[in-house]
Amino acid sequence: xTLLAPLFLLGLASIALPIWLHRMSTQSPKRERFSSAMLxxxxxxxxxxxxxxxxxxxxxxxxxxxIIMVIAFAKPLITKPxxxxxxxxSVLHMIVVDTSFSMKYGDWLNIASETARQIVSExxxxxxxxxxxxxxSVEILNNPTNNQNELRxxxxxxxxxxxxxxMGILISNLDRIVTEYGNAVTIHLIxxxxxxxxxxxxxxxxxxxxxxxxxGVEIHTVAGNDISNLYIESVDRINTELEVRVRSNITNPxxxxxxxxINGELHQQTMETISxxxxxxxxxxxxxYESGENRIEVSILNDEPxxxxxxxxxxxxxxxxxxxxxxxxxxxxxPVKYLTAAVETSQLGFRVEAIAVSNLDPRVLQRYPWLMIDxxxxxxxxxxxxxxxxxxxxxxxxxALGDRSVTLDTLPVIDxxxxxxxxxxxxxxxxxxxxxxxxxxxxxxxxxxxxxxVSRYLNLDAGxxxxxxxxxxxxxxxxxxxxxxxxxxxxxSSSLDNIQNDIPIRxxxxxxxxxxxxxxxxxxxxxxxxxxxxxxxxxxxGSAAGQVIDPVGRDLLSLAETHRSQxxxxxxxGFYEIYTADSENLVxxxxxxxxxxxxxxxxxxxxxxxxxxxxxxxxSATAGPVNIDQDSIEIWHILLVIMGIVVxxxxxxxxxxxxxxxxxx
Amino acid sequence: xxxISQSSPTRLLKPDVLAQLxxxxxxxxxxxxxxxxxxxxxxxxxFSQEFVEYRPYAEGDDLRFIDWNVYARSEKTYIKxxxxxxxxxxxxxxxxxxxxxxxxxDVNKFQYGQFLAASLAFLASKQxxxxxxxxxxDEVREYREPSTRxxxxxxxxxxxxxxxxxxxxxxDKPFQHFCEYSNRRGLVVVISDFYCDAEExxxxxRPLAFSGQDIIxxxxxxxxxxxxxxxxxVLLEDLESGKTVEVSGRFIKEQYPKRIEQHxxxxxxxxxxxxxxxxxxxxxxxxxxxxxxxxxxxxRRK
Numbered sequence: 001x002t003l004l005a006p007l008f009l010l011g012l013a014s015i016a017l018p019i020w021l022h023r024m025s026t027q028s029p030k031r032e033r034f035s036s037a038m039l040x041x042x043x044x045x046x047x048x049x050x051x052x053x054x055x056x057x058x059x060x061x062x063x064x065x066x067i068i069m070v071i072a073f074a075k076p077l078i079t080k081p082x083x084x085x086x087x088x089x090s091v092l093h094m095i096v097v098d099t100s101f102s103m104k105y106g107d108w109l110n111i112a113s114e115t116a117r118q119i120v121s122e123x124x125x126x127x128x129x130x131x132x133x134x135x136x137s138v139e140i141l142n143n144p145t146n147n148q149n150e151l152r153x154x155x156x157x158x159x160x161x162x163x164x165x166x167m168g169i170l171i172s173n174l175d176r177i178v179t180e181y182g183n184a185v186t187i188h189l190i191x192x193x194x195x196x197x198x199x200x201x202x203x204x205x206x207x208x209x210x211x212x213x214x215x216g217v218e219i220h221t222v223a224g225n226d227i228s229n230l231y232i233e234s235v236d237r238i239n240t241e242l243e244v245r246v247r248s249n250i251t252n253p254x255x256x257x258x259x260x261x262i263n264g265e266l267h268q269q270t271m272e273t274i275s276x277x278x279x280x281x282x283x284x285x286x287x288x289y290e291s292g293e294n295r296i297e298v299s300i301l302n303d304e305p306x307x308x309x310x311x312x313x314x315x316x317x318x319x320x321x322x323x324x325x326x327x328x329x330x331x332x333x334x335p336v337k338y339l340t341a342a343v344e345t346s347q348l349g350f351r352v353e354a355i356a357v358s359n360l361d362p363r364v365l366q367r368y369p370w371l372m373i374d375x376x377x378x379x380x381x382x383x384x385x386x387x388x389x390x391x392x393x394x395x396x397x398x399x400a401l402g403d404r405s406v407t408l409d410t411l412p413v414i415d416x417x418x419x420x421x422x423x424x425x426x427x428x429x430x431x432x433x434x435x436x437x438x439x440x441x442x443x444x445x446x447x448x449x450x451x452x453x454v455s456r457y458l459n460l461d462a463g464x465x466x467x468x469x470x471x472x473x474x475x476x477x478x479x480x481x482x483x484x485x486x487x488x489x490x491x492x493s494s495s496l497d498n499i500q501n502d503i504p505i506r507x508x509x510x511x512x513x514x515x516x517x518x519x520x521x522x523x524x525x526x527x528x529x530x531x532x533x534x535x536x537x538x539x540x541x542g543s544a545a546g547q548v549i550d551p552v553g554r555d556l557l558s559l560a561e562t563h564r565s566q567x568x569x570x571x572x573x574g575f576y577e578i579y580t581a582d583s584e585n586l587v588x589x590x591x592x593x594x595x596x597x598x599x600x601x602x603x604x605x606x607x608x609x610x611x612x613x614x615x616x617x618x619x620s621a622t623a624g625p626v627n628i629d630q631d632s633i634e635i636w637h638i639l640l641v642i643m644g645i646v647v648x649x650x651x652x653x654x655x656x657x658x659x660x661x662x663x664x665x
Numbered sequence: 666x667x668x669i670s671q672s673s674p675t676r677l678l679k680p681d682v683l684a685q686l687x688x689x690x691x692x693x694x695x696x697x698x699x700x701x702x703x704x705x706x707x708x709x710x711x712f713s714q715e716f717v718e719y720r721p722y723a724e725g726d727d728l729r730f731i732d733w734n735v736y737a738r739s740e741k742t743y744i745k746x747x748x749x750x751x752x753x754x755x756x757x758x759x760x761x762x763x764x765x766x767x768x769x770x771d772v773n774k775f776q777y778g779q780f781l782a783a784s785l786a787f788l789a790s791k792q793x794x795x796x797x798x799x800x801x802x803d804e805v806r807e808y809r810e811p812s813t814r815x816x817x818x819x820x821x822x823x824x825x826x827x828x829x830x831x832x833x834x835x836x837d838k839p840f841q842h843f844c845e846y847s848n849r850r851g852l853v854v855v856i857s858d859f860y861c862d863a864e865e866x867x868x869x870x871r872p873l874a875f876s877g878q879d880i881i882x883x884x885x886x887x888x889x890x891x892x893x894x895x896x897x898x899v900l901l902e903d904l905e906s907g908k909t910v911e912v913s914g915r916f917i918k919e920q921y922p923k924r925i926e927q928h929x930x931x932x933x934x935x936x937x938x939x940x941x942x943x944x945x946x947x948x949x950x951x952x953x954x955x956x957x958x959x960x961x962x963x964x965r966r967k
Contacts, residue, residue: 030899035767035774035890036860037903039924040910 004075011070018062061650072639090126091184098191100165101595106305111222112190120151135163138173162532164592168199178209192223193601196594223600231596232312244282248274249598257301258282289318293586309596313588315528325371326354335374335496338504346514362386370396370520377404384412391487396520400492420459430455434473442519448508456500535567546580693787719743754851762802762834763904769889775830777948778856790818801839802832833905840869850877867935880941
């Protein structure tokens with residue numbers, strides 16, 4: 001055992017403190033003067049010994065506590081005994097086995113495992129070996145060893161998942177591992193070598209460490225010549241139809257049957273013949289989708305070596321768009337048109353209901369999750385308290401300023417003072433955006449603010465409760481947010497008529513309205529279709545906490561975990577259900593299509609790869625001494641547990657001791 | 666019997682009140698006079714020195730006791746006889762060992778013993794009895810020969826007042842001393858806590874009893890000795906020997922009360938066996954009970 005911070009051992013001197021305190025307390029028991037001891041008897045003698053033992057034990061526990069604490073601070077390391085000491089000229093064999101999704105094909109994984117075992121059995125006496133599992137990431141299954149049993153046990157742990165192997169990234173990762181190892185290494189790469197897994201540049205397949213301590217890369221392919229795979233390439237909703245594209249890796253035409261299930265019920269089954277290595281399109285016409293999110297599962301019913309990619313999961317959201325109120329003076333005005341177009345284009349799930357402010361019944365406001373006002377100046381003294389109340393009770397408002405705001409000294413509802421009114425002035429030099437708060441949810445996904453020109457606007461005096469999201473070059477705010485009790489308001493300090501600025505016709509406008517609408521309505525973006533192996537961020541659902549149920553119906557989070565923000569690895573295909581405080585969402589998880597593409601590297605390509613790696617191998621085959629593998633493990637956390645136990649024991653014993661009436665501990 | 670109230674003169678009999686008085690004579694006077702005032706209300710008690718009968722004058726009688734009124738009427742000389750005439754000789758034996766210093770109240774046992782001894786001396790003096798005293802621990806520290814002379818009382822009170830508790834207890838010494846220096850029959854009052862072997866102690870008393878002395882043993886015990894009240898184990902230090910004994914709360918609660926009762930009974934039985942009186946005194950109680958016991962004792966011996 002070694003210590004990283006041995007100076008902390010000076011703390012052992014603190015042991016003197018409990019000893020001194022115990023000594024003091026032992027020397028000064030409670031004494032009373034009494035007239036005569038004639039009638040007394042030494043009656044505590046019997047219990048005294050056991051008490052003394054307890055007392056010594058208590059002292060020992062306290063000293064032990066201090067010792068453990070001091071040692072924990074000294075950061076002790078336990079050095080594991082060296083696995084093996086390689087002699088001069090020994091080599092570490094890194095056996096890297098592809099465990100990506102494509103390795104589920106037939107018995108490819110078994111072949112890969114068998115190949116790994118073969119390599120292990122052929123190891124020379126002084127050579128070490130290490131098993132690595134390669135998929136989305138590289139996992140080291142054991143430390144370098146020449147223990148055959150350990151290596152075989154590691155090989156037997158190999159399983160293929162749903163991840164994707166990118167050969168370029170793998171080589172890069174192996175390069176780093178080899179460089180860190182620092183001694184002679186031979187890599188044994190066992191994979192199907194899909195073309196889809198190759199990097200765009202061939203040079204990325206050559207490890208840099210070949211010029212250092214990598215003595216060679218041996219390629220072991222598990223894929224045969226006769227490969228047949230069908231997989232669903234896409235499922236698209238086109239009007240009332242569902243279009244399913246199925247791709248074949250089979251060199252002959254093949255009759256393919258595809259079935260469609262909607263919400264777990266078989267809806268339709270169709271058969272088509274796919275030409276050799278071609279694509280077939282299957283069309284389904286579902287009668288009616290249910291309201292809300294629909295689970296669409298498309299399956300290929302053919303029997304083939306890789307069946308896990310025969311299913312494709314899609315979520316079709318059939319929720320009717322919710323209405324959003326647009327208050328205006330003229331429902332035919334340009335701002336109304338621009339806002340309506342932006343909301344409906346953005347596929348927010350809202351439809352705009354424009355209404356003249358003179359026709360508004362204030363009681364209907366609460367029906368809308370948020371509302372828009374094309375000119376905040378149209379809000380009169382009667383309506384202002386109604387909208388303020390709406391905001392205070394959780395409503396949200398997006399507003400712009402138009403001609404009716406020009407004459408105001410203070411804006412209604414938001415209660416902001418107008419410093420300068422440039423809305424009606426003829427400012428020939430347009431202002432541009434100088435600063436954008438991209439951390440704000442309403443702006444995070446937007447771009448193109450720098451392209452807009454603002455010639456007229458109201459220079460507002462943003463108070464303490466108002467946050468400026470976008471400001472112009474002269475420092476005046478262009479977009480502001482004001483929070484109310486439970487609601488919020490986003491204000492554009494210019495108009496939306498494409499006269500005083502060109503915002504409505506710029507690409508940023510649709511994005512901005514979409515994000516602002518999503519932010520104001522409380523809707524948050526959740527990617528409904530994801531790839532297996534990716535991570536689901538619960539934050540995307542609009543809530544940092546929630547429960548996730550995997551495709552087989554298991555709760556993935558414990559009750560405690562549901563209160564925290566979680567990133568959940570999607571390691572299965574199917575539908576994940578996400579429940580948060582205010583929403584229920586479905587996420588369809590499918591395999592990476594590139595893993596289903598069974599186009600394998602040609603033999604010529606592989607031999608070219610081998611050749612490319614051969615030359616440096618000859619020049620760098622200088623095997624150095626093998627490291628003694630001395631992994632060190634920090635044991636402070638173990639000490640922490642022991643310390644906890646000691647504290648508990650001390651508390652119990654001390655309490656018992658006090659309870660027994662000694663009173664001078 | 667009337668109860669003691671704050672306005673009653675007998676309130677002065679309370680030990681803690683007496684402790685506030687600095688002069689032992691004042692204390693004794695306060696006790697006795699307060700006590701006597703209380704007695705008027707009781708038919709049970711009277712002075713032992715009361716007139717009982719006349720007898721013809723005989724040669725050697727003190728001329729002071731001739732009733733000259735009777736002589737004037739009958740021309741015969743008669744002597745007035747008073748009860749207690751034969752016991753008008755009292756010696757107080759006050760234990761001044763270190764154990765007497767124990768006290769859980771304002772007044773410790775020794776102070777209480779001083780008050781009691783002084784009161785008895787004063788009471789006896791008031792009855793014209795000769796009063797003497799022996800202050801002892803493991804040795805005789807002070808001896809005042811009994812005398813009826815008025816100045817002698819002050820000497821006795823002074824001896825009592827000057828005593829300080831220290832050292833151990835040895836009852837043989839004072840009793841031997843008494844036997845050596847006093848051969849006249851009278852009353853022997855022993856004031857002690859009697860932390861000793863009852864049999865050994867009574868062996869010292871026995872010669873006095875055989876010589877016709879009336880013996881009364883006042884055993885003074887503090888409430889803290891009768892019921893120490895320690896709930897936890899405690900290290901107790903003997904005031905006389907300095908020896909420490911660690912005792913458990915359980916012993917104090919269960920065993921000690923039995924032992925102290927056995928010891929008191931042993932002293933009592935031993936006293937009875939030699940014809941002595943044994944009076945247990947709780948030092949938290951007023952002194953009048955002791956004086957009452959003393960008078961009852963005198964009445965029985967009349």
